[in-house]
Amino acid sequence: MAEEFWRWTESRWTDPAIDWKAGKIVTGGVDVGSVSSQAVIMVDGQLLAYGNTRTGSDSPNSAMNAMNMAMEDAKVTYDDLQYTVGTGYGRVNVPFGQRAITEIACHARGANFMYGPSVRTVLDMGGQDCKAIHCDAQGKVTNFLMNDKCAAGTGRGMEVFADLLNVSINDMGELSLQVAEEPPPVSSTCVVFAKSEASGLLRAGWPKEKVLAAYSSAMAHRVVSLLERIGVEKEFAITGGIAKNIGVVSRIEKELGIKALKPTIDTQIAGALGAALFAQALAKKSGK
Amino acid sequence: MLANYGYQDGSGDYFITIDTDKCTGCGDCVTTCPAQVFEILTEDPHDPFREEPVAVVKSSEKKKIKYSCGPCKPVGERPPSPCVVSCRAGAISHNW
Numbered sequence: 001m002a003e004e005f006w007r008w009t010e011s012r013w014t015d016p017a018i019d020w021k022a023g024k025i026v027t028g029g030v031d032v033g034s035v036s037s038q039a040v041i042m043v044d045g046q047l048l049a050y051g052n053t054r055t056g057s058d059s060p061n062s063a064m065n066a067m068n069m070a071m072e073d074a075k076v077t078y079d080d081l082q083y084t085v086g087t088g089y090g091r092v093n094v095p096f097g098q099r100a101i102t103e104i105a106c107h108a109r110g111a112n113f114m115y116g117p118s119v120r121t122v123l124d125m126g127g128q129d130c131k132a133i134h135c136d137a138q139g140k141v142t143n144f145l146m147n148d149k150c151a152a153g154t155g156r157g158m159e160v161f162a163d164l165l166n167v168s169i170n171d172m173g174e175l176s177l178q179v180a181e182e183p184p185p186v187s188s189t190c191v192v193f194a195k196s197e198a199s200g201l202l203r204a205g206w207p208k209e210k211v212l213a214a215y216s217s218a219m220a221h222r223v224v225s226l227l228e229r230i231g232v233e234k235e236f237a238i239t240g241g242i243a244k245n246i247g248v249v250s251r252i253e254k255e256l257g258i259k260a261l262k263p264t265i266d267t268q269i270a271g272a273l274g275a276a277l278f279a280q281a282l283a284k285k286s287g288k
Numbered sequence: 289m290l291a292n293y294g295y296q297d298g299s300g301d302y303f304i305t306i307d308t309d310k311c312t313g314c315g316d317c318v319t320t321c322p323a324q325v326f327e328i329l330t331e332d333p334h335d336p337f338r339e340e341p342v343a344v345v346k347s348s349e350k351k352k353i354k355y356s357c358g359p360c361k362p363v364g365e366r367p368p369s370p371c372v373v374s375c376r377a378g379a380i381s382h383n384w
Contacts, residue, residue, distance in 0.1 A: 102333045141289050141334055145303065149295035149351045190298060226296055229303070229383075278336055 006159035014049040014073035029275025032090030035127025038272035039066035049074040059090030083283035085275040106274030112139025120233040125242035127155040152189035153223040155241040176212040176247030185218035220251035239270035293345035302354040310379035313341030320374035323356040
């Protein structure tokens with residue numbers, strides 16, 4: 001089989017320092033997205049483990065796959081989870097979930113945990129949609145806007161370009177910065193049209209990095225125009241898979257004129273993290 | 289919370305904003321809108337701890353409001369949109 005350049009790395013992580021059996025409340029958060037699924041396990045408000053995998057055609061299975069990855073090293077079982085919240089596109093299809101909460105609420109809450117209470121603006125660049133969110137110091141949403149009609153500015157668009165240019169998705173950000181001067185952005189932000197435009201540029205003799213730079217800056221411009229609709233208040237943070245693409249992130253920072261906070265945890269798990277935090281609060285509320 | 293429902297595409301931005309701090313969940317917008325764009329939910333999907341009803345734009349309408357709202361748009365002599373007028377709390381606005 002030919003190499004699949006779009007394949008991003010699945011991952012799992014467990015904090016070996018936490019003895020979860022000594023904890024009071026063990027909760028789960030599952031984010032079944034359009035492209036990737038994440039599961040997070042938290043103990044008393046501390047991150048214990050997560051799993052990050054690709055979403056298949058079956059949402060319940062994807063939710064279980066992600067949760068199994070998170071549980072494996074931590075040796076947690078489904079019976080140990082006192083409360084689980086589902087989020088993302090497939091949130092109502094999480095078989096072991098007690099409640100579904102929208103990814104907008106979860107991303108704000110997750111970003112509040114990941115980046116600290118100073119975060120006021122969260123930009124989530126997900127697999128198939130893009131969200132601009134304002135939140136308060138508690139991670140509660142105060143203003144939000146989502147664009148899920150168009151895939152411009154999303155991970156799916158970047159995956160399409162990885163395959164077109166035969167560049168691994170992990171290397172795209174760095175490569176897009178290896179241009180002596182910034183080329184004009186591709187004129188169409190629609191992924192389908194942008195792809196045809198990029199094919200034309202390749203035929204015209206543009207090197208890969210130049211085409212990639214042109215696409216990355218079009219993508220950055222697109223999400224900045226979405227962000228500007230609600231305004232950007234400091235501190236600013238980006239979540240989702242594209243937050244790992246330095247080429248897009250640096251172009252967004254340049255266009256906005258402010259820096260995004262540096263992530264300390266995998267930015268893809270923000271939604272699941274928020275879900276697990278809501279699960280903590282809901283478990284306490286239900287007196288479990 | 290300012291909840292913006294709608295989308296941005298190659299032709300422009302189309303968002304209906306519902307200020308959930310003002311919305312009382314009375315349902316006047318639901319009965320007024322000729323295109324049935326709104327619905328009342330018993331809890332806010334974006335605010336799990338809110339326990340009062342709230343108006344939202346139906347998910348089936350979100351991606352086509354440019355067309356659903358078109359016939360009511362105040363152009364020329366036409367009066368303001370019925371949903372905006374119907375909302376006594378002044379919670380509804382359109383961005384286009």
